[in-house]
Amino acid sequence: xxxxxxxxxxxxxxxxxxxxxxxxxxxxxxxxxxxxxxxxxxxxxxxxxxxxxxxxxxxxxxxxxxxxxxxxxxxxxxxxxxxxxxxxxxxxxxxxxxxxxxxxxxxxxxxxxxxxxxxxxxxxxxxxxxxxxxxxxxxxxxxxxxxxxxxxxxxxxxxxxxxxxxxxxxxxxxxxxxxxxxxxxxxxxxxxxxxxxxxxxxxxxxxxxxxxxxxxxxxxxxxxxxxxxxxxxxxxxxxxxxxxxxxxxxxxxxx
Numbered sequence: 001x002x003x004x005x006x007x008x009x010x011x012x013x014x015x016x017x018x019x020x021x022x023x024x025x026x027x028x029x030x031x032x033x034x035x036x037x038x039x040x041x042x043x044x045x046x047x048x049x050x051x052x053x054x055x056x057x058x059x060x061x062x063x064x065x066x067x068x069x070x071x072x073x074x075x076x077x078x079x080x081x082x083x084x085x086x087x088x089x090x091x092x093x094x095x096x097x098x099x100x101x102x103x104x105x106x107x108x109x110x111x112x113x114x115x116x117x118x119x120x121x122x123x124x125x126x127x128x129x130x131x132x133x134x135x136x137x138x139x140x141x142x143x144x145x146x147x148x149x150x151x152x153x154x155x156x157x158x159x160x161x162x163x164x165x166x167x168x169x170x171x172x173x174x175x176x177x178x179x180x181x182x183x184x185x186x187x188x189x190x191x192x193x194x195x196x197x198x199x200x201x202x203x204x205x206x207x208x209x210x211x212x213x214x215x216x217x218x219x220x221x222x223x224x225x226x227x228x229x230x231x232x233x234x235x236x237x238x239x240x241x242x243x244x245x246x247x248x249x250x251x252x253x254x255x
Contacts, residue, residue, distance in 0.1 A: 001067045004094040005030070005044075005078075008057045010085040012123065012246065017050045017059075026050075026086060030061065033081045037074065038065055047100045047253045048107065051205065055124070056250035058089075062100040106168065106254040108198040109207045112247045113215075116191045120179050125192075126247035132218035134193065137172050140217045140224040143231060144170040144197070144210070151234050153213070155205035155242075165206070169198040172214070196251070205242055213240035 007030075015023035019031075027044055034042040046061040071091040078088045112125035115132065144167050151163035172195050179185050180192075195211055213230060216222045230239045 001069070002062055002064050002094045002096055002098055003069065003071065004090075004092050004098060004100070005061045005063070005088060006090045006092075007059050007061070007086060007088045009055060009059065009087070011050060011053050011055045013083070013085060014052065016052045016054065017046050017048070017056075024083075027061075029082055029086060030063075030078075033078055034063060034065070036081070037077055038069075040065075045100050047104050048202070048250075049204065050250055051208070051245045051248075053245040054248045054250070058252050059250060060100045060104070060253045060255075062094055062098055100253075103255050104201075104253050106198055106200055106252075107202060108169075108196060108251045108254075109202070110249045110251050111195040111207060111211045111243070112249070113193040113195075114191060115193070116187060118177075118185070118187075120185070121177065121192075124247060124249075126244050128215060130215075130219045132190075132193065132215065133220060134172050134174065134190070134218065136220070136224050137214045137218040140214055140227040141170040141172065143224075143227040148231065149234060150203055150206060150231070152230050152236055152239050153206045153209035154203040154236060155209075156236055160203060163203055165202065166200040167197065168200075169196065170210075171196060207248060208242040208245060209236070209239050212243045215243065216240040 009026050015025050017026045019025050019028045030044045031042050042063050044061050044063045050056055075088050075091040113128045114121050114125045115128055147166040149163050150165045154163055172193055174190050175192050175194050177192055180187050217224055
């Protein structure tokens with residue numbers, strides 16, 4: 001019988017979602033604990049890869065196991081045995097042909113930036129001390145939506161069969177963190193930025209490379225139209241540097 005797991009994780013101590021030799025991963029943790037609880041070898045398939053240090057909320061995975069499992073009890077036991085950085089929200093019976101990866105129709109990511117020293121965000125947001133022109137970055141974002149080859153933002157050596165993705169939305173906005181509003185941490189308008197992007201699929205390192213390219217534009221080192229040149233090049237070396245992974249969150253997977 002097929003089961004669907006919905007979970008969230010702090011990717012800080014992991015090498016990413018996918019099993020890696022001699023490195024901890026979320027997939028390996030789930031398979032190991034499920035194997036102990038169900039007393040058989042279990043293979044878990046996720047909605048997609050996340051890189052080392054990247055986090056996820058509402059991540060979806062599936063596995064095949066014995067019929068008639070008490071899914072509520074299994075979820076409770078998983079949370080008791082998994083590393084504290086992984087939280088299982090729900091285990092449910094799925095359709096026999098449900099596939100966490102191939103049935104997904106859209107994925108969304110968010111990337112967080114803070115422009116001031118903030119000890120309460122350094123683990124989950126990237127400190128970028130430069131003045132950033134959010135209007136210029138959003139103007140550049142207008143070139144991203146559409147179905148096209150995004151190999152210019154793909155990590156070299158990726159094993160994807162195709163580099164074509166359908167980006168549906170990409171934009172920056174300012175926001176105010178909870179500790180600023182609730183505790184009065186000092187800040188100014190524009191000190192905290194978040195980038196959101198939605199697509200049917202993403203290539204390895206794609207979001208981090210896009211953010212790095214947009215930051216180059218936000219700093220005034222490139223014009224917004226440079227984004228069109230990068231996309232047309234199909235060459236990873238034409239784009240900006242990838243930003244750190246610790247500020248990236250998989251926000252949602254839709255089916």
